[in-house]
Amino acid sequence: MVVYCGSSASGEYLNTVNTNDISSGWWEGEAIMGRSQEYRFRASKETRKRAPFEWKGLDSDNDQAFINQILHKYCQREKSEFTRSRPNRGKMTMPILSRRAEPMSGNGYLRCDTPGELMIINDLYRNELRPYKNFFQPMMRLVSKERIGGRLNRKHDIPRTPYQKLMDSGQMPKETRRQLEALYLSLDPGQLKRSTDAKLDNLHRTYEEQTKSHHVEP
Numbered sequence: 001m002v003v004y005c006g007s008s009a010s011g012e013y014l015n016t017v018n019t020n021d022i023s024s025g026w027w028e029g030e031a032i033m034g035r036s037q038e039y040r041f042r043a044s045k046e047t048r049k050r051a052p053f054e055w056k057g058l059d060s061d062n063d064q065a066f067i068n069q070i071l072h073k074y075c076q077r078e079k080s081e082f083t084r085s086r087p088n089r090g091k092m093t094m095p096i097l098s099r100r101a102e103p104m105s106g107n108g109y110l111r112c113d114t115p116g117e118l119m120i121i122n123d124l125y126r127n128e129l130r131p132y133k134n135f136f137q138p139m140m141r142l143v144s145k146e147r148i149g150g151r152l153n154r155k156h157d158i159p160r161t162p163y164q165k166l167m168d169s170g171q172m173p174k175e176t177r178r179q180l181e182a183l184y185l186s187l188d189p190g191q192l193k194r195s196t197d198a199k200l201d202n203l204h205r206t207y208e209e210q211t212k213s214h215h216v217e218p
Helices: 037-050 068-077 114-137 164-167 174-186 189-213
Strands: 002-004 014-018 027-033 057-060 081-084 142-148 151-156
Touching: 014 057, 037 189, 057 189, 068 081, 068 174, 114 164, 114 174, 114 189, 151 164, 151 189, 164 174
Parallel strands: 057 081
Antiparallel strands: 002 014, 014 027, 142 151
16 A cells, blocks of 8 residues: 555545566556545455456455455455455565556655546556557566675566466467567557656646645635
8 A cells, every 4th residue: 555645644635556476476456535445345356357367365464454354355255365465564575565666666755545537547557558568668576685794686587568478378378478468569659658658747736736726815
């Protein structure tokens, strides 16, 4: 969960539910209003529907938005494994935290708490950031580290995008591979960038208009 509370955590505001596939790094995101267990559950179902593979399980941190009966019973019904990090060991959560999952760097300082802002952010997640991050943003994964004297040597694998990792996995059905390849060939990273900038500008305008409406002169 990444919050959009600005400088105040009071009241309700937007939260982003980020999910990352442990193997490929495939990202899905869904913004919700508030932190209720029900909204968090709905976001999980939405991101699951958009993923191009079956979920085998969920691994979360210890946030109460995740550790609850709603999500636990859902995983039981779906026969999915449900695991979590150890208390006070957030850095041990599976790769999502180390990847700095929130894709809207710098915009998290805004306080977004209106339905209009929720609509803009989810539109951006689904139509621009999802294809950009999964098809055009390479990732490196730490494969080993060795301490030599006072120096720690780290070795990473070859940078690849989540799309490339899925295609190279040998585990994707032919029809899914065909659909992913067709989607990749239809994408224009330049246009994704321009569209992303336009929607972020719209988000800032909406935020500024909302802020002005809260400052009425007597």
